[in-house]
Amino acid sequence: MTIAQVSKLYGLSSDTLRYYERVGLLPAVGRTSGGVRNYSDEDLRWVEFIKCMRDAGVSVEALSEYVRLAQQGPGTAEARRRILIEQRTDLEKRMEEIRKTLERLDFKIANYDSMLAAGLKAGNVCADTTDKKSCKDG
Amino acid sequence: MTIAQVSKLYGLSSDTLRYYERVGLLPAVGRTSGGVRNYSDEDLRWVEFIKCMRDAGVSVEALSEYVRLAQQGPGTAEARRRILIEQRTDLEKRMEEIRKTLERLDFKIANYDSMLAAGLKAGNVCADTTDKKSCKDG
DNA sequence: ACTTGACTTTGAGTTAACTTTAAGTAGTAT
């Protein structure tokens, strides 16, 4: 598979794919006789894995370390496991932040909804209670 | 409240608080006669709100637009509501990405666990099946 | 009066993660 095909398939730009390879986020991809990248099935599995992790916000640094270890063979399994657990902890933290913020946004949006409904019904402009003095959503 | 106290209270550096104010993420904070920032209760509520949103990953740009509108009074409520809904949608998307990735990490970690357990029991180094050919966690 | 320390502003520097540019090559179509 060429870089353009992989790019299309996974929604990563060719530039990004080359960048990932350069910084060790993907193991070295094979080349044709002319020096053109030719992605193997295993390369594709790596691309898909990396894309999934990056989409969730796992850092390039953590992933390149993981890839580096994976290429050193089975002796590094313990270290790789530690990286994955660290990243899981991190993602769980982030998920909790998002959950809290979603709750808060829902509350604020509900406030706007009733505010706007009241304002429209009365045909006038009501006071802004969502961000000022009477804000109770902290 | 001084900037140092606010900084301590919310875990944001003074530099960050000044930066937030500069880019309009916080409404202009009042000053003492000497020109020193003096945070009011309302300022603190904004700081807390902004910190919550930033911790969840809401962009500085979206937030500064929201703050700009909030300062223009009640006429902008509809526009502000739209921003909040947009951000909620965005956070929900991100949460789903994280959820998927957590699932996958759990699977991979479980693989490492059994792999390492087997390896240790047998007292040898087992093959790496988590990232190579027999990887079934895609 | 003088030092100290926390503040002020403006502007430059940093980091992560790409993204673009420049200059060149390889393979295909006419």
Next chain:
DNA sequence: ATACTACTTAAAGTTAACTCAAAGTCAAGT
């Protein structure tokens, strides 16, 4: 053979979100 397009590398540029540095001010303590 020549033009075209997609590729190659190395290096510089970009963006978001801070973070730091320089030079100066202000209020409190000695």
